[in-house]
Every structure is written in C-alpha cells, then in structure tokens.
Amino acid sequence: MxxxxxxxxxxxxxxxxxxxxxxxxxxxxxxxxxxxxxxxxxxxxxxxxxxxxxxxxxxxxxxxxxxxxxxxxxxxxxxxxxxxxxxxxxxxxxxxxxxxxxxxxxxxxxxxxxxxxxxxxxxxxxxxxxxxxxxxxxxxxxxxxxxxxxxxxxxxxxxxxxxxxxxxxxxxxxxxxxxxxxxxxxxxxxxxxxxxxxxxxxxxxxxxxxxxxxxxxxxxxxxxxxxxxxxxxxxxxxxxxxxxxxxxxxxxxxxxxxxxxxxxHSIEYFNRPLDAYWRRSGMSFEDMLAAAFSQYDDIIGKCETFDKALRQESMEAGGSQYADILSLAYRQAIAAHKLVLDENNEVLFLSKECFSNGCIGTVDVSYPSIPLFLKFNPELVKGMMRPIFRYAGSEQWHFEFAPHDVGCYPLANGQVYGENKLEYQMPIEECGNMLIMAAAVCLSEQNADFAENHWELLTKWANYLIENGLDPNNQLCTDDFAGHLAHNANLSVKAIIGIGAYATLCRMLGKTEDMSRYSVTAKEMAGQWTAMADAGDHYKLTFDSADDTWSLKYNLVWDRLFGLHLFPSDILEKEIPYYAAKQNRYGTPLDSRNSYTKSDWLVWCASMAASKDDFAKMIAPLWDSLHESPSRVPLTDWYDTVTGEQVGFQNRTVVGGFYIKLLHPLNV
Known part of the structure; x- marks a missing residue:
C-alpha cells in the first residue's frame, strides 16, 4: 500500500x-x-x-x-x-x-x-x-x-x-x-x-x-x-x-x-440554551440538508483548492513532514469546538477539553490553539475569549486573575476546574494567556476595538502580572499534569510577555504614557529574568533549581511574533541548540523532570529555530511519533519521547498550535 x-x-x-x-x-x-x-x-x-x-x-x-x-x-x-x-x-x-x-x-x-x-x-x-x-x-x-x-x-x-x-x-x-x-x-x-x-x-x-x-x-x-x-x-x-x-x-x-x-440545542450558555450558528436566521434542518446537497460540487471544489494551497504553503514553510502534520491536525483542531451566537449576536467558539476533564472554553486550551485561527479567521479567537470576559466580569467570579474555564461541556455556566479552590487556579497562566490572545487578535486585525471593549479586565490582569508574575509562587500552569511548581521560569516568561502584550494594546489605542510605562516594566522584568534563570549554556526550569535543570521556553515565541524584543536574542541562540541536544527518538521532553513532551510546545520551540533545516530536524521526531506510535488514537499532544506512546490527551484543539510556523510577525 x-x-x-x-x-x-x-x-x-x-x-x-x-x-x-x-x-x-x-x-x-x-x-x-x-x-x-x-x-x-x-x-x-x-x-x-x-x-x-x-x-x-x-x-x-x-x-x-x-x-x-x-x-x-x-x-x-x-x-x-x-x-x-x-x-x-x-x-x-x-x-x-x-x-x-x-x-x-x-x-x-x-x-x-x-x-x-x-x-x-x-x-x-x-x-x-x-x-x-x-x-x-x-x-x-x-x-x-x-x-x-x-x-x-x-x-x-x-x-x-x-x-x-x-x-x-x-x-x-x-x-x-x-x-x-x-x-x-x-x-x-x-x-x-x-x-x-x-x-x-x-x-x-x-x-x-x-x-x-x-x-x-x-x-x-x-x-x-x-x-x-x-x-x-x-x-x-x-x-x-x-x-x-x-x-x-x-x-x-x-x-x-x-x-x-x-x-x-448545542450549548447552554449561562443558563440559556443556544442553537448552532447555522440556525441563526431560522433555517430548518431540512433546508440545511438540502443546501448540503445542492452545493456539493461547489463545496468539494473549495475544499480541494484549500487543501492544495495549505499543503503548498506548509511545505514551503517547514517541509513535507510539517505539511503532513498540519493536514492531520486541521479538522481535529476545529471540530473540538462548537460555534454559536450569544444574545448579542456575537460569535462564541467554545472548545471541549477532550480526554482531559471535559471543561468548556478552557483558556489554556484556547491559547495553544490560536495560531490556526489567527491564520484563517481571527474572529474565532474572539469567540474563544468572549465567554471568559463575560464570566470574569460577573459577580460569580471572585478572584483578581482570569478564570480557567466557563463550565463543563456542553454547559457554559461558570468555572468547574478544581472546584474553584484557590490552590487549583492558574493565576499567572490564564492572565498571561488572555493578554497574549487579546494582543494577537488585535494585531492580526490591526484594530484594537476588541481589547478596548474589555479594557478594565485586561488592565486588572496586566497589573496582576506586574505584581506577581516575575517569580511565580507555587501554582499550576497549563502543564498542570506535571503538578504545582514554584519559581517557574517559563511561566515567568508568559507573565512578562503578557505585560508587553498589554503595552502593545496601549500603543494601538493611543495610550502613549501607559504604553511607555508597561513596556519599560516588561523590559526590566525580562532583564531580571535573564539573570535569575541563567545556567550557562541554557536557562533553568525554576529560578531556584540546579543548573542541570531545563524546560522548553515555548512562551518566548510571542516576543518575536509581537516584535516586543523584551528578551536578548542570545537566549534562543542557547536554548534551541540545547533542546536539540536533549532530543530523544521521538522529540525533546517538556523539561528535565520526565521523558514526556507536549507536541504543541515542541512545534512552538521549533518555530523559533534559526533556519528551516533546524526547524525540520526538530519536527522530524514528532512526525515519527505519529507515524510509528502504537497508540492508535486521535492526535495526542502528550506523549513519551522515548517510546512514542500516548501518555494522555487526544482529540484536543491545542494541535491548532502546530500552525504557528505559518504566522508572520504580527506587529507591523
């Protein structure tokens, strides 16, 4: 065959x-x-x-x-x-x-x-x-x-x-x-x-x-x-x-x-049942089905044209193996969502945290997925964020930081993760994610109206990161399967870039003084980070750990894409070769604690490599893991780099993050 x-x-x-x-x-x-x-x-x-x-x-x-x-x-x-x-x-x-x-x-x-x-x-x-x-x-x-x-x-x-x-x-x-x-x-x-x-x-x-x-x-x-x-x-x-x-x-x-x-009905949204987006004008199911038949030739033609164009662009960006990976990830990344409209006729694009805990609208699941949607339709990124803004601005939410989710699929009635207990929250993670996502979508559209509509919350979260983000206390991050971690260097990167993202939004909205103040703060924090995390030929897992610890600093990718230039360029000149040196049969582990990795973060780090060849070398083990893994499941993003076997997770939208190599610098 x-x-x-x-x-x-x-x-x-x-x-x-x-x-x-x-x-x-x-x-x-x-x-x-x-x-x-x-x-x-x-x-x-x-x-x-x-x-x-x-x-x-x-x-x-x-x-x-x-x-x-x-x-x-x-x-x-x-x-x-x-x-x-x-x-x-x-x-x-x-x-x-x-x-x-x-x-x-x-x-x-x-x-x-x-x-x-x-x-x-x-x-x-x-x-x-x-x-x-x-x-x-x-x-x-x-x-x-x-x-x-x-x-x-x-x-x-x-x-x-x-x-x-x-x-x-x-x-x-x-x-x-x-x-x-x-x-x-x-x-x-x-x-x-x-x-x-x-x-x-x-x-x-x-x-x-x-x-x-x-x-x-x-x-x-x-x-x-x-x-x-x-x-x-x-x-x-x-x-x-x-x-x-x-x-x-x-x-x-x-x-x-x-x-x-x-x-x-597709989703319950703050105790109100919502229908699928296609029903918004009153179309019946029978009429929808009739349209599917009458438009068959046109739809199949559009799909073939899109598929060919995407594969060509993917091959030019990262080679044939990268093109294979993007093709496999495409439908999964999208179909882990449901598209509906809220009562204001605004798009909601609600994800299910598949094969994890079933949460709906999870922020740190949306965050890694956004490169695909930034590439083809940024409105869908707004659709991921609107439920979080609504919930965070309601009387139901009592914390100063951003929520993790808005419920358990298909009910989006309020956060369920960790029973809302403080010790199970992800304060730095979700604040950073929301700020970065807001900047990404506004830069993609070259319009910051969306951020301005939610300015009070974004400002609160940026200030939270200034106060708490440089040296995070013992808390979870998106890689929560690895447990709580204090002084997390990669999480600190997210906080610093989140502040830089907020400064970018200030610039876009003409808030010059605020832009200068937050930019300077982010730059100063990045300088402190460099000294605190330095381990010679690489940067440590935590600020207080030994020099032989390390982790994938995937959050750094936005420093380049946003044109922030907060961190010295020689950080990546050290980190990327170090990741290559730590590579196992099926890729580089997430960090020095275990042999498993997250495929989305692996691709983000590969996208920061100095050349297309270096990118392809980092991608090849991921392709091998998919091609050879004994775990016959919809694309997993959490697998062992020694055996290629699934550790957990499957069918999650986070594989939309594989598309990050197709994004060009957004701050133009």
Whole structure:
C-alpha cells in the first residue's frame, strides 16, 4: 500500500465534539470505526463486483449463528489525509474504488463551518479493460446517537423536497443538554444518513443483519424495520444506502451520501440554551440538508483548492513532514469546538477539553490553539475569549486573575476546574494567556476595538502580572499534569510577555504614557529574568533549581511574533541548540523532570529555530511519533519521547498550535 504517512487515527466525520468518527487502523477494514473517545461508532462498507461481495470499511459483525461468512477485505492501496478530507483507494476484481470522507471546515465561511453535514463520496472505475457490474453499500449504526448501547432509539425516514431521501435515528428519551462530562457521546438529537433519490439508489433502516442480505443478494431489504423503540445493543439498527453503479468501465462513476446530525440545542450558555450558528436566521434542518446537497460540487471544489494551497504553503514553510502534520491536525483542531451566537449576536467558539476533564472554553486550551485561527479567521479567537470576559466580569467570579474555564461541556455556566479552590487556579497562566490572545487578535486585525471593549479586565490582569508574575509562587500552569511548581521560569516568561502584550494594546489605542510605562516594566522584568534563570549554556526550569535543570521556553515565541524584543536574542541562540541536544527518538521532553513532551510546545520551540533545516530536524521526531506510535488514537499532544506512546490527551484543539510556523510577525 502506498502510504507515506501513517496517522495514528484517521478523521472520517469531524464536525464537533459529539459528531466525530475516526478509523484507528492502518486499513479501513481492520477495525470498527469509533468516536474520538474510543467508543464504537460503527460504519460498514461493502462493494459487490460481478456478484462477489468485498468489504472496504469496518466489520460486518454478523451473528455467530449466521452461515454468511465475513466478506474478504478489498486491498487498500493508499490513504491520503488532507486538511478537509481523508481519501482511501481500494482495488479488487478489476475495479478501483475511491472513498473520500470530507468535512468542509473552511474557516472563512462560518455558515459552512458550523453546518453539521459531512460527505462520503464513492468513485468506481474498471482498471482491467473489462466492464464490471458494481454495487456499493454503506451503513451507520444507532451507536452514533446514544452514549451507551443500552439506550433505546427510534427511527424514521423523510423525503426532503422531491430529490433527497433522509433516514434518521435518535434516542427515545431525548435528554437535550443533560449529559455533562468528558468521556461522553451525545444521546439527544438525530443522526441522519441522506442520499439523492434515483432509480439506482436504495435506502433502508433495518437490523444490522441487513449486511448479510447485501452480501448474499447485492440488494437491500426495502421494508423498514418497525420494531421501535429498542436498545442499540438489541439487534443493532442500521441506516443503509446502496448505490447501483451498473456496468462500470474505464469512465469514473461517482455517488455520495451525506451524514448529518441535528443536535436541536448545542450549548447552554449561562443558563440559556443556544442553537448552532447555522440556525441563526431560522433555517430548518431540512433546508440545511438540502443546501448540503445542492452545493456539493461547489463545496468539494473549495475544499480541494484549500487543501492544495495549505499543503503548498506548509511545505514551503517547514517541509513535507510539517505539511503532513498540519493536514492531520486541521479538522481535529476545529471540530473540538462548537460555534454559536450569544444574545448579542456575537460569535462564541467554545472548545471541549477532550480526554482531559471535559471543561468548556478552557483558556489554556484556547491559547495553544490560536495560531490556526489567527491564520484563517481571527474572529474565532474572539469567540474563544468572549465567554471568559463575560464570566470574569460577573459577580460569580471572585478572584483578581482570569478564570480557567466557563463550565463543563456542553454547559457554559461558570468555572468547574478544581472546584474553584484557590490552590487549583492558574493565576499567572490564564492572565498571561488572555493578554497574549487579546494582543494577537488585535494585531492580526490591526484594530484594537476588541481589547478596548474589555479594557478594565485586561488592565486588572496586566497589573496582576506586574505584581506577581516575575517569580511565580507555587501554582499550576497549563502543564498542570506535571503538578504545582514554584519559581517557574517559563511561566515567568508568559507573565512578562503578557505585560508587553498589554503595552502593545496601549500603543494601538493611543495610550502613549501607559504604553511607555508597561513596556519599560516588561523590559526590566525580562532583564531580571535573564539573570535569575541563567545556567550557562541554557536557562533553568525554576529560578531556584540546579543548573542541570531545563524546560522548553515555548512562551518566548510571542516576543518575536509581537516584535516586543523584551528578551536578548542570545537566549534562543542557547536554548534551541540545547533542546536539540536533549532530543530523544521521538522529540525533546517538556523539561528535565520526565521523558514526556507536549507536541504543541515542541512545534512552538521549533518555530523559533534559526533556519528551516533546524526547524525540520526538530519536527522530524514528532512526525515519527505519529507515524510509528502504537497508540492508535486521535492526535495526542502528550506523549513519551522515548517510546512514542500516548501518555494522555487526544482529540484536543491545542494541535491548532502546530500552525504557528505559518504566522508572520504580527506587529507591523
């Protein structure tokens, strides 16, 4: 099989934290497809060629009592993961089958970005010079709309307009916005499988034994199952589509299906349910689905154009391995969010802290993710910050520093991290993050109105950093898995750059005296930092630790991007070579305490390397970790640099930080 890059898991349907399906295998036929939580969200795909059935996706799972054998798998010859698509090719019995999974997450089109519709395109052609009779079958199970398989579901079919056949399934109870937590799947709303009506297209809602019927006959049993409601685990219901391509020759024939999810309400925002962004003008789900069909050719064309342009830019910036990494990270970084509007019709872009604690709108998860969104649509960075500003300015928040989060997904009703106890807060971390994010988005837009609208809080946080940031007391930072740490040198860097970021905002708003005062303060603090952290050929982990300690000083990247020049240039001239010297098989550890690393911070440090070649050398072990890791999960950002194995975290938006090499200096 031609597969230059083997992702640890392949994104198939990636819309939001709930509507998310992956293949954690080398070949699409090796395993059941899963939700990002690793729970089964099964899809099955088969093709019948001249009366002989083969598998190209998933496992049929027919009863042991069945005398119908599992069809042999087609030979998968290639897999290409682009920013918006995952493209498989299979060969067998004289035909080539291409299966493309496309979720059009184009960041410059918020209607399309928020649309809960994903495409599966099937293309077939003869490759042996002979005509072949071909039928393609695909289905999804009721697992997609429940959290646990003991939950009961109901189903129905609906004709949309005169040209779309839509099948749907949903839980019987419909507990809208009731489930709260991390390792959860949605159990409200309705999942859809839809296809254009034609004489050569059939659809059915049946037991999963429908797969056996297709294996034997090449057709569907067209009588829908009437035994509803029932538990998903009980004779698992599936929704299926069959495309009869008829006689296939060298000319490519194609068909597509749309997978969609109506979540009814998406987020609860300070005790008010909010709908997805695409619904803001009253569009019905049926109209949205019809638009997904009518715009198919245009959308697929835009996705292909974007994917090619992004890969070209990525290769020019960092080489082919960097381009592979960015393509894999793209959909994951976006689909860990939900896009909604608040009561003022302002964008909210709320993340889920996946495979961690399920927090919503986490500041130190947003912070590493922003390079992707600064690059393509800074409005989404504002959408990450607005909930924090609202909460921090309310009577609910009693601290002088910035909050960590605004709740647990999908409820954004106030911070839940650490039960709001002071010892579990991240005072320097979150103040620095909010100030840096504010400066980044205002510089990207060359307009500081957004910061001015929240000036009182930003000023409070900048002053907090002046008073407390140079030598942080014992507290958590974003790398909270490593525990509390006092005198953290990298956290001090964040505080200093946060003050410098505030000075930049003062300049943009014409506050000349304040700009001068905060700039001077930040510069003086940077000078003190240099003396306190100096260990000769590198800089220490903490100000009071031995000279042989060290850490990745990833926060320094904004000194360059903002053009602050607070820290001497020779710091990086020491630090970057030192990181290279500490590199293990799969990258440089986060610090001297452990062999694990954070991939987002690794890329930030690599982006500060003196040359493209040096950058590529620091990136290569990360590429290797993805290509070789035994941990078959959606992209993890926390892994061991010796073994390549996942330590924790997966499917998090922080991988948007990989895009930092594509950012140019913002302070122009």
């Amino acid at each position: 031609t597969q230059q890059f083997r992702p640890p898991a392949v994104p198939l349907v990636t819309v939001d934290p709930y509507f998310s399906v992956w293949s954690a295998a080398d070949c699409l036929t090796d395993k059941h497809t899963t939700h990002w939580t690793n729970k089964r969200n099964s899809m099955s795909g088969m093709v019948r060629i001249d009366g002989l059935t083969r598998r190209f996706m998933g496992i049929t799972d027919l009863d042991e009592e069945s005398d119908i054998p599992e069809p042999d798998a087609m030979k998968q010859t290639s897999l290409e993961v682009t920013a918006t698509s995952s493209k498989y090719k299979f060969v067998g019995d004289g035909i080539l089958l291409e299966v493309d999974f496309t979720t059009p997450l184009l960041l410059d089109d918020l209607d399309l970005l928020s649309r809960p519709a994903s495409y599966v395109t099937f293309r077939v052609q003869s490759i042996d010079g002979k005509p072949h009779d071909v039928q393609v079958y695909a289905d999804i199970t009721g697992e997609w709309c429940v959290n646990t398989p003991d939950q009961k579901i109901v189903w129905s079919r609906n004709e949309i307009g005169s040209g779309i056949e839509a099948l749907r399934m949903g839980s019987e109870q419909q507990p809208v916005l009731q489930q709260v937590g991390d390792d959860l799947r949605i159990d409200w709303g309705y999942v859809y499988l839809a296809a254009s009506k034609s004489e050569t297209t059939q659809t059915a809602i049946q037991s999963y034994k429908l797969r056996g019927h297709f294996i034997e006959s090449g057709a569907l049993s067209l009588q829908d199952d009437k035994r509803e409601p029932r538990a998903v685990a009980d004779d698992t219901p599936v929704m299926a589509v069959l495309f009869d391509f008829g006689a296939v020759n060298e000319t490519v024939k194609s068909e597509y299906a749309v997978l969609a999810y109506d979540d009814i």
